[in-house]
Amino acid sequence: MALDEYTEQTGGPADEIRSEFTKVGTSPDRPDGIDKVTGRARFGADAYAPGMLHGVIVRSPHAHARIVSIDTSRAEAAPGVKAVVTRADFADGQSGEDWAVMENVMAGDTALYDGHAVAALAATSLLEARDAARLIEVEYQILPHVTDVDEAMKDGAPVIREGAADNSVPAGMHPNVVRYHSSGHGDVDQGFAEADLVIEDHFVTAATHQGYIEPHACLATMGGDGRAELWCCTQGHWNVQKLCAATVGIEQSKLRVTASEIGGGFGGKTTVFVEPVALALSRKANKPVKVVMTRSEVFRASGPTASTSMDVKIGMKKDGTMTAARGVFRCQGGAFPGAPMEFTSMCAFAPYALKHVSQIGYDVMTNRPKQAAYRAPGSPMAAFAVESVVDELCNKLGLDPIEVRLKNASRMGTKASFGPTWDRIGLVETLEEAKAHPHFSAPLAPGAGRGISCGFWFNHGGETSVTMAMSEDGSAQLMVGTPDIGGSRASMALMAAEELGIPYENVRVTVADTASLGYNEVSHGSRVTYASGLATIQAARDTVRKLCARAAAKWGIDEDAVTWQDGCAVPSGPNAGDFDPLPIDRICRVMGRTGGPIVGHYEATPEGAGVSFATHIVDAEVDRETGATKVTRYTVVQDAGKAIHPTYVEGQFQGGAAQGIGWALNEEYVYGPDGRLQNAGFLDYRIPVASDLPMIDTVIVEVPNPGHPYGVRGVGETSICPPLAAIANAVSNAAGVRMRQLPMRPSRVLEALEDQD
């Protein structure tokens, strides 16, 4: 979602927000449950085709190097090898993001980071392909590199690419600064002058990876006529279709993309990495080609999130009133423009009603992999910096952290830090719930600390198509275009069943391929339950209108005189006539004779986002001998608007918190002085394991989103916004020293403790 896509809420759609439900709000078993517990579900790497080859990608071992020559002759002669491709085998002439994707998928003249693809080949077996890949000889001319955001902005830093900056960047900045954002209102200097205490601090966060357990995988089949089929794990197969067409050089409609089951994405599977390569290999070999990334490739070459360097300054009065806030956010997003600095800036002070506020963001390029979206891109880092300063102000002024946040909280009608006026939002409700939660008042063990943080994320609408086709027995087939990442089939089926008045089991939800449904934007921005859900409801309502029309025709009355109740058409009042309710299955059984198939549609771009807020409470213990932190208690309070399938909503809350714990305590991309990634594996890039975590309590707050017929807000992303700050505040309070850099790994905590002594 781009900055200008955020539109103010305008009071929602024509329909009133529905609040009485019989199915929505229950938690039935998911439709794909059995497939997923028996091993039957087919993920990206689980597809095979007759005559299939295996593709392997050769990657740069250098952080920055000119590609002098590539000699593929020995590899081409190796046993089993059927095709070798380099950049010359792809289309050229792309611009904008298509160009960046092309360049990232297969390097042109220059390898821009350790792990950047430079060539690929396909052979009859994976072992042969791996052996042959070693025979591809690439001659590099090594160039100076930079991987740190602050270093990359300094005079004399190696330039990643001249002319990459857009015209938002103020004159005089280093060419690595490629985009600039500034927003806010009021006069911050005046605001700081009104404060009793002003704190300004510097914060740093490391790049982290989405860490989905399923590596990128695809199976491509492309014939000499340019027609192609692609099976892949993705959050958005229409986007895959578009990007592959642009990079491989075919018309979009020639490529049909089918989304496999997806083994986690968190934003990282919204673009392409191996898919165009598999297509190019398939075209050259004239056989199906499967490409599966290794875990080390996933770390080296698929999107991590941005790393940041941030300065935040906040002024507060003795009574806790915030008088002004200013933030400068420098985000490094690898060797291409796109670090989410505008979201970092916009989310930073969103929880607070501020008279004077200013935020500035810099998008900085370095010799690292192209960043990809990661769950609420940019927001968690901003919350870390801002909420740490708020905590420090509360500590210094002796104020209660929840009372201070309540006092300054954004509410309906206040002007947001980034411009619009808030419609109905639930921040205050999450704070009140957090205050009332037993966790907040529970006594702390000696040596433990407690941290609080709020967090904010937009939620995105985006282009959406949904089709609902009725079967003759009155059951419904719903075709959606948004891959099911975390149980969304269940939510869609619940909403469809609710509208149609039929049992949940009678709705079959299919994730359609790109040839079977209109365009759908990727599953991101927490948009699935919100936008696909809204589309499902509208498609069901369209179906109901058609069902009512059939009843009206049968009864010989006006269509307007028929309404829909509990799965039956009924006359809308005494004047409409006296007819027995006509159940859905009886209407559908005869549909062939009464006008043909009954199919409901929705194709549109839902406007207006269901923004959401959360408040997290964390207890942590710090081992003063080792510097190790243990999270001992965790509570997530978040506004879901309306929880369609509450158990999966809880799951989203818990998953976001767990990823946040990893980000706060352990996870980081570690680069050596040679610019190579030092920890490209799960052993050294340590994500939380079961024994690291406590149970994660959840409280679902429901303040309806005025922009959705059921009041739904997206829930998937907001849950990762508060944890970094909440944990940092808990650790700082436990250790008695302010932690300003993530991750708070044991060595870093120990250093902080030693500096304190």
Place this chain on the structure above:
Amino acid sequence: MSKIHVTTTVNGDATEFLCDPRETLLDVLRDRLSLTGAKEGCGTGDCGACSVTVDGRLISSCLMLAAEAEGKEIGTVEGIATGEELHPLQRKFIEHAALQCGVCTPGILVAVKNLLERDPDPTEQQVRYWLAGNLCRCTGYDKIIRAVMDAAAEMRGAA
């Protein structure tokens, strides 16, 4: 390179295959025997997505050479249910929503089934440590732990 002939038992069925000496058990299960339930999350023994049992011992199949399966009994996620009837762990995983994307689920089910065969009454902490080699990025483990504890209780009651 010449292939090795291996005779083994998979989920109770006598099975033979030919493999390259360098192929792992995971490669053969997936690519030669069409048992794609076990997943490759890392290939280096760090994620547990490829968990299977070999003669009743829980292992990472990405770390075992397929040739070593000669004469062994292999158990995979495909063998957990009895025909149509789900194992209590499978039922409880669905009921508790202990999976989101579900890619870790086969490995986790194989692992916890193996745990409950050793110890039908584990504590929460024992379950957490037993599962420390099985990464799940989606759930935060909360619902997985609850599903395991609930299934264990049910299985003890049924026994």
